Amino acid sequence: MAEIRLNHVQKRWGSFVGVEDFHLTIPDREFLVLLGPSGCGKTTTMRMIAGLEEPSSGEIWIGDRMVNALDPKDRDVAMVFQSYGLYPNMNVYENIRFPLKVRKVPEVEHEARVMRASAMVELDDFLHRKPAALSGGQRQRVALARAIVREPNVFLMDEPLSNLDAKLRVSTRAQIKNLSHELQVTTIYVTHDQIEAMTLADRVVVMSAGVVQQVGTPMEIYDRPANTFVASFIGSPAMNLMEGAVTDGTFHGDRVAIAGLSGAAGRVTLGFRAEDAQVVDSDGQIAAPVYSMELLGDATMVTVKAGGTLVAVKAPKEFRAEIGAPVQIRIPTGICHLFDAQTGVHL
Numbered sequence: 001m002a003e004i005r006l007n008h009v010q011k012r013w014g015s016f017v018g019v020e021d022f023h024l025t026i027p028d029r030e031f032l033v034l035l036g037p038s039g040c041g042k043t044t045t046m047r048m049i050a051g052l053e054e055p056s057s058g059e060i061w062i063g064d065r066m067v068n069a070l071d072p073k074d075r076d077v078a079m080v081f082q083s084y085g086l087y088p089n090m091n092v093y094e095n096i097r098f099p100l101k102v103r104k105v106p107e108v109e110h111e112a113r114v115m116r117a118s119a120m121v122e123l124d125d126f127l128h129r130k131p132a133a134l135s136g137g138q139r140q141r142v143a144l145a146r147a148i149v150r151e152p153n154v155f156l157m158d159e160p161l162s163n164l165d166a167k168l169r170v171s172t173r174a175q176i177k178n179l180s181h182e183l184q185v186t187t188i189y190v191t192h193d194q195i196e197a198m199t200l201a202d203r204v205v206v207m208s209a210g211v212v213q214q215v216g217t218p219m220e221i222y223d224r225p226a227n228t229f230v231a232s233f234i235g236s237p238a239m240n241l242m243e244g245a246v247t248d249g250t251f252h253g254d255r256v257a258i259a260g261l262s263g264a265a266g267r268v269t270l271g272f273r274a275e276d277a278q279v280v281d282s283d284g285q286i287a288a289p290v291y292s293m294e295l296l297g298d299a300t301m302v303t304v305k306a307g308g309t310l311v312a313v314k315a316p317k318e319f320r321a322e323i324g325a326p327v328q329i330r331i332p333t334g335i336c337h338l339f340d341a342q343t344g345v346h347l
C-alpha cells in the first residue's frame, strides 16, 4: 500500500517538453486514470513513476521514499502493458510464477500465490497452456495475474485493453474494476479512451500537450469541465460548443439566441451536452435543418447544422425526421457552460 506524490515533475528532451510541471498526490488505494490524446505525455508520466524514464526535474515519492534514484526493480511497482510481454516457452502457471522466482520468494509460497492470482482472473483451467494457445483476452489476464502475484505497492497499467476487441474490452474492463476493488492497491492506469477513464477511475487526470488540464472525479470532469479541451474530450458525443457573444445576459451565435445567462459578457464559447437539450416543435433557441440521425437503440441522436456548427441532441428513441427537415432545439439556461473565447477556460 502506498501514496504516490509527484512533486513538480517535468520531462524534457532538449527543448521539447514531454511533461510539464506534473504536481499531484495520489492517495493510497486510489485508482487514478491518466487520460488524453496520443502524445500528451501519459506514458512518459507513468514511465517516470516506474523508473523507466528519469525526470528532468521534480521529485517522485512512493510511500515515504523519494524514488528518483531507485531502480525500477526496487520501487515495488508491478506493470501491465498493452503488449502482454509473456514468455512464449513457459506455460501460464510458470509465467505467473516468474516474478516470484526473480524476487526469490520462498518456493513454498509459490503455488498458493499463483493459484490465488490465477483464480482472481479466472485462469485456473488454462494453467498448463502456452501463451500461443490463448486468446488475446486470456493473455492479458495472464499479464494481470503476473502483476497481482507480486502483491506490489502500486499497479501501473498502460493501455492494457487496447489490443482486445470491443466486446472483450468491455468484459476485461469490468474485471479490472472488480479486481481493483478486491485488491485495494494504488493504481495508475493510462488510456486515451474516455469511457475507460470514466468507468474505472476514482479520479481522472486529463492531459493535453504535456500539461495537466484537469484533475477530478469522473462526474466532476463531466459536469464541470475546466476548459473547452476537457469539454470536447469527455463525453460521447462531446459537449456541443458554439462561438458567440453575450450581451445583456443573452448569448447570440450563429442561428442561436439564449436569454437568461448571468456571469459573462463579451465573446464566449457556449457549451451544452446532447442529453441536456431537447428537440421541440416551437419556442426553441436554435432553428436549423437536420444534418444526421443515428439510432442508438435507447435514444436517437439528432445532429443539426446551425450555420457552420454541428449540434448534437439526444431525442427519444421514437423520434424520426428527414435529413434537411427544419427542427428546433430547446436549451435550458441552467445547463449551459460558458468558456472564455480566447483561453477556453470555464467562466
Ligand SMILES: Nc1ncnc2c1ncn2[C@@H]1O[C@H](COP(=O)(O)OP(=O)(O)OP(=O)(O)O)[C@@H](O)[C@H]1O
Binding pocket: 013, 016, 017, 018, 036, 037, 038, 039, 040, 041, 042, 043, 044, 045, 192
Ligand atoms: N525518448 C524520447 N525522446 C523525445 N521525445 C519523446 C521521447 N519519448 C516520448 N517523446 C515525446 O513525448 C511526448 C509524450 O509521449 P508519451 O508517450 O508520453 O505520450 P502518450 O500520451 O502516452 O501517447 P500515446 O497514447 O500515443 O502512447 C510525445 O510527443 C513523444 O513523441
